[in-house]
Amino acid sequence: MSDLLDFQDAFVAALGGAPSALSPWLAEGEAGETGLSVYRNTIAKGCVDALAANFPTVASLVGDDWFRAAAALFAREAPPASAALLDYGEAFPAWLDRFPPARDLPYLAGVAHLDRLWTEALFAAEAPSLGADAFAALSPQALGAARVALHPSARFALFEAGLPSLWAGARQGRDDLELSEAAQGLLVSRSGAAVAYRVVGPADCAFLAACRTGGSLAEAMGQAAQADPDANLQSLFAALIADGVFGDLISGAKP
Structure with a gap:
């Protein structure tokens, strides 16, 4: 189990830009970059799709092309910490607030914050309400x-x-x-x-x-x-x- 966890950690590090982390599991001289690029592309698309699902109001205001380009940049700077992408994008509102192309849309970070509140409510713990x-x-x-x-x-x-x-x-x-x-x-x-x-x-x-x-x-x-x-x-x-x-x-x- 420890070897598996070590490999998983190394794999995540390699996807994040440190391919040498996988060296212990690769044959001598095998860089592994070709295979990693496939995974990176797949993960990047998954991140963009997850952000589009979690911030639909932002996407509706800026259009699909603008949103997906911004989402791809965000995913490169803030890759997911886990394989579960259902609530991915916690840092997206703050990122939009300092994203230069969004300077002409000062309300956009606030809209993203409200989208985020909706997602947080969706995945919050179950509990009864007081009547x-x-x-x-x-x-x-x-x-x-x-x-x-x-x-x-x-x-x-x-x-x-x-x-x-x-x-x-x-x-x-x-x-x-x-x-x-x-x-x-x-x-x-x-x-x-x-x-x-x-x-x-x-x-x-x-x-x-x-x-x-x-x-x-x-x-x-x-x-x-x-x-x-x-x-x-x-x-x-x-x-x-x-x-x-x-x-x-x-x-x-x-x-």
């Missing part, structure tokens, strides 16, 4: 002191401009895409095998951020009110419960 009955059983005082853990699939991000609406419109294949100036957030979660998303406001994101860092529900409500004094907090909380973004209820004060 309204879990909160209805608590007194108002106990409810305010309680804390909630977010569901493993819950993802959210806030933007100064209306990027989430643009992302959602592009994802739905709409042609009337506009980037509004209003701050917006996107909430993504999964129930069973279905990933759902909803454009939300700053108050929702502030509420969820407080929950994520261990704040009580009262503290989360306070953060939401501070983010948007006009927000209807009761409706906000009810909508988040309906979204299934809460995974566990912890009564009492934070330890």
Whole structure:
């Protein structure tokens, strides 16, 4: 087993540009570059195809040729760490942010980030979601002191401009895409095998951020009110419960 693992490590290193790593397994004078090039081409195509599948909104905005050329460059700089490509591309949004040809598309890295949140929600761990009955059983005082853990699939991000609406419109294949100036957030979660998303406001994101860092529900409500004094907090909380973004209820004060 150790020899097999050593060979696998050497093979990955060779594909990454260090063919001498395979020397112990090759006959004398046999470089192995011809065979490696076949594997490299196959892996490169697999990486590009995986990125196209994981960042479909980005691809729809820039076109197939632009996207596949950029994806091929990214794959050369950031090859996959494992053979599983289902969630490949964690670093792609940050890479796009510093990719010179994308300078005229300043929203593109943000769109890629939202695509990534969708993929993360899809492959997050399975877990039940809290329903309204879990909160209805608590007194108002106990409810305010309680804390909630977010569901493993819950993802959210806030933007100064209306990027989430643009992302959602592009994802739905709409042609009337506009980037509004209003701050917006996107909430993504999964129930069973279905990933759902909803454009939300700053108050929702502030509420969820407080929950994520261990704040009580009262503290989360306070953060939401501070983010948007006009927000209807009761409706906000009810909508988040309906979204299934809460995974566990912890009564009492934070330890």
